[in-house]
Amino acid sequence: MDIRKVKKLIELLEESGVAEIEIHEGEESVRISRTSAAPVAPTYVQAPQPQPVAASAAATPEKTFSAAADEEPEIVGDLVSAPMVGIFYEAMAPGKPSFVELGQSVKKGDVLCIIEAMKIMNQVESEFNGVVSKIMVENGDPVEYGQPLFVIREQ
Numbered sequence: 001m002d003i004r005k006v007k008k009l010i011e012l013l014e015e016s017g018v019a020e021i022e023i024h025e026g027e028e029s030v031r032i033s034r035t036s037a038a039p040v041a042p043t044y045v046q047a048p049q050p051q052p053v054a055a056s057a058a059a060t061p062e063k064t065f066s067a068a069a070d071e072e073p074e075i076v077g078d079l080v081s082a083p084m085v086g087i088f089y090e091a092m093a094p095g096k097p098s099f100v101e102l103g104q105s106v107k108k109g110d111v112l113c114i115i116e117a118m119k120i121m122n123q124v125e126s127e128f129n130g131v132v133s134k135i136m137v138e139n140g141d142p143v144e145y146g147q148p149l150f151v152i153r154e155q
Contacts, residue, residue, distance in 0.1 A: 006030055006032075009021065009023065009030070009032055010032055013032055018118070018120065019033065019117075019120055019122055020032065020033040020120050020122075021033075076133070076151070076153060077130065077133050077134075077151040077152050077153035077154065078127070078128045078130070078151070078152045078153075078154075079148045079149075079150070079151060079152075080112060080124065080126060080127060080128070080148070080149050080150040080151075080152060081146050081147060081148050081149060082115060082124070082143040082144065082145060082146060082147045082148075082149055083115070083122070083124065083145070084115055084117050084122065084145055085117060085142075085143065085144055085145050086115040086116050086117035086122070086142070086143060087115065087116045087117075087140065087141070087142055087143070088113055088114075088115055088137045088138075088139065088140070088141050088142075088143045088149065089113060089114040089115070089116060089121075089139060089140070090113055090135075090139045091114075091139070092114065099111050099112055099113055099114075100112050100113075100132050100135075100150075101132065102132055102133075102134070102135055103131060103132065103133075104131065104132050105130070105131050105155065106126045106128075106129070106130065106131070106132060106152065107126065107129050108125075108126055108127060108128060108129050109125050109126065110125060110126045111123045111124070111125055111126075112124050112125065112126050112132075112149070112150055113137075113149065113150075115143060124149065126150075126152060127152075128152040128154075129152075129154070129155070130152040130153050130154045130155050131152065131153050131155055132150055132151075132152060133151045133152065133153040134150065134151035135149075135150055136148050136149055136150065136151070137149050
């Protein structure tokens with residue numbers, strides 16, 4: 001394959017924002033992939049503030065209990081968020097073991113999952129050292145940019 005074609009493909013890749021491209025010409029093929037040099041900043045979610053309970057509601061224990069049950073538990077640890085819109089996959093392929101399990105120890109740079117965007121599989125790596133304390137997405141679910149995927153608790 002002509003080096004000028006490869007250079008042109010690299011330029012097109014940089015301009016388009018696509019993470020990876022693979023081209024086949026006869027028996028020759030070239031795969032160009034780019035990764036972001038800048039680390040993705042962690043996203044922190046603030047727990048909802050408790051609302052004051054009115055005196056009439058405080059007199060009824062059932063109402064107070066149901067209101068407390070509706071509140072989400074406070075997230076303890078660092079959040080790993082989706083760097084793009086796509087489909088969340090917990091393993092490399094169907095039938096393969098998951099990249100991480102609940103309670104598994106991970107290091108910064110370990111692959112946590114894959115997000116498929118435009119037929120391209122993008123690996124999501126851990127930004128933290130710790131233990132996976134919560135997986136917030138199911139396999140095959142669509143995810144949005146910035147959506148929390150994992151909670152990593154410091155060991």
